[in-house]
Amino acid sequence: MTAHTAAPHLAAPGVRIRDLTVVYKTPAGELPAVRGVDLTLAPGTITGVVGESGSGKSTLALSLLNAVQPPGRIAAGSVEIDGLGDVVTLRGEDLRRARGRQVGYVFQAAQNSLNPLKTIGKQLLDLGRSHDVEDLRALVRDAKELLARMGMDGARVLDSYQHELSGGMRQRVGIMLALVLNAKVVVLDEPTTALDMITQATILRIIREVHEERALTTLVITHDVGAVAEVADSLAVMYGGRVVEHGPVTEVLGDARHPYTQGLIRAIPRLTGDLSLARALPGRPPTLGTLPAQGCVFRERCDRRMEVCETDEPMSVNRDGRTVACHATDRHLTLVKRKEFV
Amino acid sequence: MTHAVPGRPRLGAIARKIGGHLVRGLAMIWVVATISFVIIREIPGNPVLGQYESLIQKGMSPEQAERATAVLYGFLPTGNLWQQYVGYMGSLLHLDLGRSLSTPGVDVTTLIGHAARWTVLPVLAGTLLSFLLGVTMGVYAAIKRSGKLGDLLALSGSLLHGVPVYVIGLLLTAIFATLWPIMPSGGPVDVEFVPGFNAGYIGSLVHHAVLPVVTYTLASYGGWILAMKSNVVAVLGDDFILAAELRGLRRGFVFRYLARNAILPLFTILALSIGMLFGGSIFIEEIFNYPGLGLLLVNSISSRDYALMGGTFLVITVGIVVANIAADLLYTAIDPRVRSGGVA
Amino acid sequence: MTVIVNPEGAISPEAAPAGTTRATLRRNFWRGVWRVLRRKPSRMAGVVIVVLFAVMGVAGPLLYPAQLPRDDDALYAPPSLAHPFGTDFEGTDVLALVVTGARYVLLTGLATAVITVALGTVIGLVAGFHRGRWDMLLMRLTDMNLAIPGLPLLLVLSTVWKFESPLEMGLVLGVLGWGGIARAVRSQTLSLRERGFIEAARGLGLPTRHIIGRELLPSMAPYIAMNMLIAVTGAVYAQVGLFFLGVLPFESNNWGVMLNLAVFNGGALTTPAALPYLLAPLIAILLLTLGIVLIVDAMDEIFNPRLREE
Numbered sequence: 001m002t003a004h005t006a007a008p009h010l011a012a013p014g015v016r017i018r019d020l021t022v023v024y025k026t027p028a029g030e031l032p033a034v035r036g037v038d039l040t041l042a043p044g045t046i047t048g049v050v051g052e053s054g055s056g057k058s059t060l061a062l063s064l065l066n067a068v069q070p071p072g073r074i075a076a077g078s079v080e081i082d083g084l085g086d087v088v089t090l091r092g093e094d095l096r097r098a099r100g101r102q103v104g105y106v107f108q109a110a111q112n113s114l115n116p117l118k119t120i121g122k123q124l125l126d127l128g129r130s131h132d133v134e135d136l137r138a139l140v141r142d143a144k145e146l147l148a149r150m151g152m153d154g155a156r157v158l159d160s161y162q163h164e165l166s167g168g169m170r171q172r173v174g175i176m177l178a179l180v181l182n183a184k185v186v187v188l189d190e191p192t193t194a195l196d197m198i199t200q201a202t203i204l205r206i207i208r209e210v211h212e213e214r215a216l217t218t219l220v221i222t223h224d225v226g227a228v229a230e231v232a233d234s235l236a237v238m239y240g241g242r243v244v245e246h247g248p249v250t251e252v253l254g255d256a257r258h259p260y261t262q263g264l265i266r267a268i269p270r271l272t273g274d275l276s277l278a279r280a281l282p283g284r285p286p287t288l289g290t291l292p293a294q295g296c297v298f299r300e301r302c303d304r305r306m307e308v309c310e311t312d313e314p315m316s317v318n319r320d321g322r323t324v325a326c327h328a329t330d331r332h333l334t335l336v337k338r339k340e341f342v
Numbered sequence: 343m344t345h346a347v348p349g350r351p352r353l354g355a356i357a358r359k360i361g362g363h364l365v366r367g368l369a370m371i372w373v374v375a376t377i378s379f380v381i382i383r384e385i386p387g388n389p390v391l392g393q394y395e396s397l398i399q400k401g402m403s404p405e406q407a408e409r410a411t412a413v414l415y416g417f418l419p420t421g422n423l424w425q426q427y428v429g430y431m432g433s434l435l436h437l438d439l440g441r442s443l444s445t446p447g448v449d450v451t452t453l454i455g456h457a458a459r460w461t462v463l464p465v466l467a468g469t470l471l472s473f474l475l476g477v478t479m480g481v482y483a484a485i486k487r488s489g490k491l492g493d494l495l496a497l498s499g500s501l502l503h504g505v506p507v508y509v510i511g512l513l514l515t516a517i518f519a520t521l522w523p524i525m526p527s528g529g530p531v532d533v534e535f536v537p538g539f540n541a542g543y544i545g546s547l548v549h550h551a552v553l554p555v556v557t558y559t560l561a562s563y564g565g566w567i568l569a570m571k572s573n574v575v576a577v578l579g580d581d582f583i584l585a586a587e588l589r590g591l592r593r594g595f596v597f598r599y600l601a602r603n604a605i606l607p608l609f610t611i612l613a614l615s616i617g618m619l620f621g622g623s624i625f626i627e628e629i630f631n632y633p634g635l636g637l638l639l640v641n642s643i644s645s646r647d648y649a650l651m652g653g654t655f656l657v658i659t660v661g662i663v664v665a666n667i668a669a670d671l672l673y674t675a676i677d678p679r680v681r682s683g684g685v686a
Numbered sequence: 687m688t689v690i691v692n693p694e695g696a697i698s699p700e701a702a703p704a705g706t707t708r709a710t711l712r713r714n715f716w717r718g719v720w721r722v723l724r725r726k727p728s729r730m731a732g733v734v735i736v737v738l739f740a741v742m743g744v745a746g747p748l749l750y751p752a753q754l755p756r757d758d759d760a761l762y763a764p765p766s767l768a769h770p771f772g773t774d775f776e777g778t779d780v781l782a783l784v785v786t787g788a789r790y791v792l793l794t795g796l797a798t799a800v801i802t803v804a805l806g807t808v809i810g811l812v813a814g815f816h817r818g819r820w821d822m823l824l825m826r827l828t829d830m831n832l833a834i835p836g837l838p839l840l841l842v843l844s845t846v847w848k849f850e851s852p853l854e855m856g857l858v859l860g861v862l863g864w865g866g867i868a869r870a871v872r873s874q875t876l877s878l879r880e881r882g883f884i885e886a887a888r889g890l891g892l893p894t895r896h897i898i899g900r901e902l903l904p905s906m907a908p909y910i911a912m913n914m915l916i917a918v919t920g921a922v923y924a925q926v927g928l929f930f931l932g933v934l935p936f937e938s939n940n941w942g943v944m945l946n947l948a949v950f951n952g953g954a955l956t957t958p959a960a961l962p963y964l965l966a967p968l969i970a971i972l973l974l975t976l977g978i979v980l981i982v983d984a985m986d987e988i989f990n991p992r993l994r995e996e
Contacts, residue, residue: 067588100590113585115599117606117678130592161678177589366826370833377839384846497728500983504916504975506923508930509968512945516965520958614832621837625927629949639838640931643845651845655838662835 012215013082013184015041015064020077022059022068024288031288033059033072035241038316041185043082046211046218048232048249050225050264052285056241057221061187064219065099066090081185101131104178104186109171110194114162120173121158124180131181139180146176150206168199172206179210186211187219192227204231225264229253237261240286240297247322257324259302296327304328356674363670367663374659378652379430382415383423389648394419415649416440439653444645450653453638457654460530461627461634462661464551465619468558473612475559476566477605483567484574484604496571503564508625511557515629518553526550528631554630561622562615569611573604606677613669617662635661722988732980739974743792746785754778754786754939762952762959772962774944775951780966787939788970790852791922797856798863798921799914805860806867807910811898813868814875815884824868831865837927844933859924867913874906908989912982919978926971941967 022034034056041047051057062068063079066087079087084102087095099105107113115123121140128139144154150172162170171191178186191207192200208231211218222228228235229249236246237260245258256262260281269278283301291297296309308327316325382390390411397407411419416438417429433440439450479495486492502510518525531550535543577583577600586596624636631637635658642650674680723730757763757777765772771780813824839862843849849858878884887897903910928934929942932950936943944967952960 065588067584069584096590096592098590099588105585105588107581107585111581111585113581115582115586115603117602118599126591126595127589130590130595163679174585366829370830373830374834374839378842381842381846386846497983500979501976504919504979505972506927506975508927508945509971512949512964512968516961516968520961617833617835621835624837624841624931628931639841640933643841643933648845651842655835655842658835658838662833666833 012044012217013084014043015082015185015217015219016078016080017041017060017063018078018080020060020063020079021075022056022063022072023075025071025073026288028289030075031291032075032241033288034063037077037238037241037243039236039243039246041217041219042234043217044215045233046208046220046231047234047236048220048222048228049236049238050222050228051238052223054240054285054287055238057238058189060238061105061189061219061221063088064185064187065103065105066095067099067105083184097131100127100178100183101181102183102185104181104183106171106174106178106186106188106191108190108193109167109174112162112170113174114170116162119159119161120165124158124177127177127181133181143176143180146179146210147172149210150175151202168195168203171195171199171203175203175206175210179214182214184215185217185219187221189221190223191220192222192224200227207231225253225268237264240291242297242325243316243323244298244325245323251322257322257329258298258326259304259328260298263301302328359674360667360671363667367667370663371656371660375431375434375652375656376427378655379417379427382648382652383426385648389646390415390417390419414441414443434656439656440649442642442647442650444642444647444650450650453650454635454653454657457633457635457638458657458661459634460632461620461623461636464554464558464626464632464634465616465623467551467555468619469562469612469616471555472559472562472615473566473608476563477570477608479563480567480570481574481601481604483571484578487571487575495567499564499567499571501564502560503568505561505564506625507557507561507619507622508629510560511554511626511629514553514557514560525553530630530632550630554626554632557626558619558622562619565611565615566608569608570604573607574600577604606673609669609673609676612672613662613666616665616669620658620662620665719984719988722984726984729980729984732977732984735973735977736981739788739792739977742785742788744789746788750782750786754782762963764959765962771966772960774938774963775947776938778938780944780963783939783944784941784966784970787941787944787967790937790939791925791941791974793852794855794859794925795918795921797852798859798924799917801856801860802863802917802921803867803910803914806864806913807871807906809864810868810871810873811875811902814872814879815894815898815902817876821872825872828865828868828872831862832869834862836862836924840924840928841931841933844928848935850934850937855925856921859921863917863920863924867910867917870913871906871910874909875902878902878905908985912985912989915978915982915985919975922971922974926967941970 017037017039020034020037020039021032023030023032037056037060039047039049039060049057049060059068059072063074064081064087066074066079068074074088077088081087081103084090084098087098087103090098114120118126124140124143125136128136133139140158143158147154147157152169152172157165157169157173165173175188175191178188188207191203195203204227207218207220210216220228220232232249234247235249235252236243237252237258238244239260245252245256245261252261253265256265263281267278267280269275281301286292286297292299294313295311296302296305296314299305299309302309306327312327314325314327316323317329393414394407394411397410398404402410408418408420412429415430416433417426421429437451439454442448442450442453445453476499479499483492483495483499487496515525526549529550531537531543531546535546537543580603583596583600586599591599620635623634624640626632627634627637628640635654639651639654639658642648642654723733755778757773759777761773761775761777763769763773763777769779769781771784774780774783809824809828813821813828840858843858847854849855883901884897887901892901926942926945929937929940930945930949932946938944938947945964948960948964952963
């Protein structure tokens with residue numbers, strides 16, 4: 001991991017999250033925000049993770065950089081990235097160097113991810129120096145190219161302070177900083193939240209284009225099913241810290257198998273047709289403290305709930321390239337133990 | 343807004359800001375001068391009139407007596423309120439603060455000029471030291487805030503912050519000058535040394551300055567450590583610190599990002615702090631017998647030298663106003679958010 | 687039962703699930719207070735100290751004869767069993783002086799705190815609530831109040847008016863010191879306004895007095911209470927200092943006067959003889975300050991649950 005420029009034609013790395021459990025320390029003990037999650041990001045794909053607030057999706061995203069903040073910690077599992085190894089085992093300087101160089105992270109637009117007291121350009125140089133970039137001028141050139149690619153005047157932006165840029169511009173600067181060191185795995189946390197619709201569309205387009213040009217493996221976290229439908233190749237649905245469904249995006253959205261996914265889609269009002277057809281999911285998502293200790297996490301709000309749902313956690317069943325964790329979906333088939341899937 | 347950077351610091355904006363400060367400062371000075379004037383006139387026994395009359399008794403003609411009194415106080419002893427006020431303001435504009443009674447024949451301005459250094463230098467030294475110490479300890483207290491050390495630091499800051507400056511001064515003197523005489527207990531310098539750039543004089547100056555400066559430092563330190571700690575804790579929770587870590591920035595950079603952002607708001611308190619020390623200098627100079635502005639003010643009251651009193655009060659206020667303006671300008675120069683005309 | 691929307695999410699005795707009586711809520715509140723106090727025993731000490739001083743203020747002068755006894759044979763006597771802090775320049779027991787002097791100090795402190803807080807709160811509320819021209823005017827006024835050097839002004843003022851009674855002293859100090867609270871209350875009001883509380887209440891058609899009295903003030907009440915305690919320490923500082931400087935009339939059991947006499951008459955700074963005479967009021971001031979700081983610290987934790995998460 002010494003050359004700072006990984007040429008775009010190098011293969012995109014795959015990411016395999018296995019049995020990941022992240023807990024948070026509360027007065028009531030350590031409670032899981034992410035429980036036993038298996039997720040594979042196929043090389044070169046954009047995976048969207050959708051879920052309500054508190055589903056654990058942001059925690060999952062941070063885990064890819066082993067950056068879960070106290071009082072949380074990764075309690076079990078592994079996050080393997082091709083070419084890097086298990087991120088969970090990285091510490092100290094190794095971890096610091098991997099962040100930004102191998103794995104890029106883009107913050108939400110609403111968050112201030114930039115130092116308000118320094119120009120963007122200076123922060124870029126700090127970034128370069130932290131990662132032992134020898135040719136800083138080339139780095140600045142790359143940054144300007146990236147910014148131009150996203151429709152901005154690179155020189156002026158690098159010369160500006162954060163408060164002189166609009167929300168959409170800051171978001172793009174965040175994307176630039178995540179990519180400028182040629183990371184091959186990029187995580188975007190709610191990239192379109194807090195942006196107006198037009199900017200949202202632009203950002204989504206940029207994500208898609210940049211992803212293809214640089215042969216990245218991308219993870220997009222969002223609660224906006226519409227955004228994910230536009231940009232992702234495969235879609236994972238999270239609820240209460242578990243992945244309840246995962247598969248190619250068109251299939252998951254077109255033929256949802258898990259009751260939660262079905263409920264989500266049912267809740268989306270159509271542009272045409274009867275508005276009253278849209279039905280919201282009853283109940284509320286669980287918080288850290290209200291997670292059931294056993295049985296299916298979703299059972300309180302499920303319309304297909306059965307007795308077994310109270311006691312047994314549904315295992316993830318993989319069939320035809322799609323994974324679902326629900327007792328009600330494949331009643332006739334015997335439960336197959338967890339398999340690797342693509 | 344799709345275009346990038348709006349205009350950088352416009353000269354016009356900065357000039358307007360300075361102008362605003364100046365206007366407010368002048369307004370303050372004017373208020374204080376008016377208060378002085380009113381009080382001097384209201385003093386029981388009407389010293390101004392009394393002076394005038396006693397001079398006449400001594401044989402001066404009324405016009406001479408009038409003029410002599412006017413020189414002393416800056417306004418005519420006779421005439422109505424408005425005339426006197428205008429006269430007073432007039433002399434102020436000429437930077438004439440009258441003449442001292444207790445040190446006969448000497449201009450108030452001269453006395454103040456001599457006294458100023460004994461106030462300004464220790465106050466500045468104390469402010470600087472307390473700032474440096476408080477800020478450093480504040481960072482520490484913030485980082486260790488979940489442990490006993492952090493708690494202790496914060497508590498020590500709270501306590502010192504709440505203790506009046508003269509209590510600190512008296513205690514320090516009691517311990518280090520009376521019980522354990524390693525420090526001199528009074529005066530700015532040992533009289534046996536000849537003033538000048540010789541080692542003996544300067545050494546003695548410094549020796550005598552230790553306790554007063556330490557007192558100023560301890561008195562202000564609490565405020566700095568508390569403010570810095572709370573700022574650091576606030577910035578620690580800010581997203582850009584986490585973002586910097588997630589981008590793999592070196593620890594040194596992250597720390598600097600943290601420190602600069604946390605310190606910046608403190609500059610607004612800098613002026614306030616200097617202002618408070620100016621006020622507290624009255625106590626310190628009394629206790630340590632330093633011939634500064636504070637002592638001058640107190641002595642002028644007890645010796646009924648009211649022109650001196652008014653003049654000193656005014657100058658102290660001017661000092662505070664200047665400190666305020668300077669600190670504000672400093673802040674403007676450092677914070678890029680304010681420079682571009684945005685709201686910090 | 688009124689449900690008060692508390693923007694800080696802090697303990698508000700009135701917000702509760704249906705069915706709980708007010709008494710239960712109040713009990714729960716005090717239980718929470720007890721828990722906070724117990725967690726850091728230093729805070730308990732703070733309460734004890736302040737209560738002690740309060741008792742001293744109320745009962746102190748009753749323990750001694752109206753005219754404290756002098757003893758010409760024991761001027762500046764060293765500490766002994768009979769006189770734990772020695773005696774003063776006319777042989778009176780120093781401890782007695784401190785205890786009887788507490789009443790004046792506390793009364794003045796209280797008077798100042800009440801006036802400071804009343805003035806500051808009203809001005810801050812009006813400025814934050816009405817904004818616009820009122821705000822600008824009041825803020826300019828506050829700026830001036832904050833910037834004018836208080837102590838020099840007090841000294842200058844003392845030439846024309848000897849404000850020695852607790853009420854007079856409280857008035858003067860209060861009028862000089864409301865600036866800080868006004869600013870703080872105003873910023874609290876503005877932030878509440880920003881969170882939409884005022885707009886919502888207005889939208890509901892609630893009268894202004896109700897909004898201020900029932901919505902704004904209760905949520906700021908703990909904050910105001912804490913500021914009041916802090917104002918007491920400031921007042922103690924100011925009045926003792928004024929008497930120490932010798933610009934106000936003399937009262938031999940006044941702590942400030944004691945300091946003055948110890949330093950300037952007794953030479954406490956040069957010879958150890960009058961040191962106990964100097965130290966006694968100093969220690970009293972320190973203890974009182976300590977007690978109040980600890981209580982404010984406890985109040986901060988009680989009313990700012992966010993801190994408790996650390």
